[in-house]
Amino acid sequence: ALWLVQAGRIRDAVPPELQAVLHSNRAFAYVKLQRWQDVDKDCSAALGLNKGSTKARYRRAIARFELGRHADALEDVEQVLKDLPDANANKEAVELRERIA
Numbered sequence: 001a002l003w004l005v006q007a008g009r010i011r012d013a014v015p016p017e018l019q020a021v022l023h024s025n026r027a028f029a030y031v032k033l034q035r036w037q038d039v040d041k042d043c044s045a046a047l048g049l050n051k052g053s054t055k056a057r058y059r060r061a062i063a064r065f066e067l068g069r070h071a072d073a074l075e076d077v078e079q080v081l082k083d084l085p086d087a088n089a090n091k092e093a094v095e096l097r098e099r100i101a
Contacts (some may be wrong), residue, residue, distance in 0.1 A: 020050035027059045039063035054080050058093055063099055074100045 014022075023046035030038040043060035046053050061076035077100065081091045089095050 025055040
């Protein structure tokens, strides 16, 4: 579906919120493949469509950390923790912040 949206074939038929989810889901697949540039790109696209996507922001933080962009990664992970302050629910984000710092 994301390919069809990007090709301009069904852009108007797919709401931006769903497009954001599609980008975030593809980014998750890229995380598994360790394709960090692609993760960063898709997560940035998702966040452009839905700034409140904590999954996309967390995945982008991982990618940026792996790419050596630690300041950018820290900014993303801090925003995730601000948006979802429960440390128990965000164990991975807390651990990533500790790795970056």
